[in-house]
Amino acid sequence: MLFSSAPARxxxxxxxxxxxxxxxxxxxxxxxxxxxxxxxxxxxxxxxRAALRxxxxxxxxxxxxxxxxxxxxxxxxxxxxxxxxxxxxxxxxAPVDPNSGSYIAAIGASGHLHADFGTNPAYGIPYxxxxxxxxxxxxxxxxxxAESNAGPYPVPASAPVEGAGEEGDRHVLVLQRGSCxxxxxxxxxxxxxxxxxxxxxxxxxxxxxxxSNALRPDGWTSADAAGLPIFPLLVRYPEVRAGHIDxxxxxxxxxTQRGFIHPATHLASSSSDPTLPPMGxxxxxxxxxxxxxxxxxxxxxxxxxxxxxxxxADNGSSWYITGAPDPRWRDEDLxxxxxxxxxAFEAVRTGPILHRD
Numbered sequence: 001m002l003f004s005s006a007p008a009r010x011x012x013x014x015x016x017x018x019x020x021x022x023x024x025x026x027x028x029x030x031x032x033x034x035x036x037x038x039x040x041x042x043x044x045x046x047x048x049r050a051a052l053r054x055x056x057x058x059x060x061x062x063x064x065x066x067x068x069x070x071x072x073x074x075x076x077x078x079x080x081x082x083x084x085x086x087x088x089x090x091x092x093x094a095p096v097d098p099n100s101g102s103y104i105a106a107i108g109a110s111g112h113l114h115a116d117f118g119t120n121p122a123y124g125i126p127y128x129x130x131x132x133x134x135x136x137x138x139x140x141x142x143x144x145x146a147e148s149n150a151g152p153y154p155v156p157a158s159a160p161v162e163g164a165g166e167e168g169d170r171h172v173l174v175l176q177r178g179s180c181x182x183x184x185x186x187x188x189x190x191x192x193x194x195x196x197x198x199x200x201x202x203x204x205x206x207x208x209x210x211x212s213n214a215l216r217p218d219g220w221t222s223a224d225a226a227g228l229p230i231f232p233l234l235v236r237y238p239e240v241r242a243g244h245i246d247x248x249x250x251x252x253x254x255x256t257q258r259g260f261i262h263p264a265t266h267l268a269s270s271s272s273d274p275t276l277p278p279m280g281x282x283x284x285x286x287x288x289x290x291x292x293x294x295x296x297x298x299x300x301x302x303x304x305x306x307x308x309x310x311x312x313a314d315n316g317s318s319w320y321i322t323g324a325p326d327p328r329w330r331d332e333d334l335x336x337x338x339x340x341x342x343x344a345f346e347a348v349r350t351g352p353i354l355h356r357d
Contacts, residue, residue, distance in 0.1 A: 091350070096349070097281075103281065107254070108319065109342045113321060114321065117329070118323075119328075120325065128173070129177065130176050134156060147221050148204045157198050169186060180209065181207055184207075215227075221268075224313050226265070230313075233313065247308055249308070251313065253312055257278050261350060267279055282347065298335075305345075309348070
């Protein structure tokens, strides 16, 4: 298959920058497959390209809230991506997507939010933090090695695995201090026999520089279906305790279409149904939805959903928000999220939908 041209990828960056209101271009990774966004060409200020053109429903128009950029969130002496990163952008004034009603109906307008994390270690995606001298482990990829960053990774044998031993996606997330790099594995298992140092096998793996806006190549997965990093999108107890979340939150939906919106770089569907949400779609809690009846941890989450929203990152149970398990969570507070219906959300425009040619 032919690959997209550098100008086409530059156009994608320009379109995304327009949607971000000049908040900074993404540093795009090496060229991948040819991708296109169907529909009419964008405004004359952005050159039209046949290989990459925005659909009418996803064309740039309007911008993210200006003047509301907060300093990049930090954890463990590392920025959690730059302030200009789309995952850290305020979308409270982003334009509503014309297909918002269809997307919300497809996800489930009568469904409700669900905190897929809490005090139970089997729920949510845990993570480990290691120092700059952490011993590196061999990584053997079992499924998507061609779209994975080669090992070794500084993943300790004691790193927690999602599900606390139960079957499932079995993500492993490791943040390394000093280098400020994030190492993420999908369907990870410790290799029990042979070789030194010890190692892991995983279906896929990705490495992210938390000081960079670099995307994965278009068409590449990560440890998540959308090609996004997982750790920066988690609800984490320390930030909720501090009273604010300054980034988008990861959400799963039951069905998606065969397309993605940057910063997502991967799709996980064969459906061409345009009413289904694409990977990377941003969903914002409507400002008209009242928060007066909410308190504590749930209120912090809901305020973040008004400002930073959700981002579709994987196929799974609809409206499930991902966080890290922690014994300090108040599960009764988080249960308040179950009162928030899908109809309280709207999809916003942040860039064109890209489809594989």
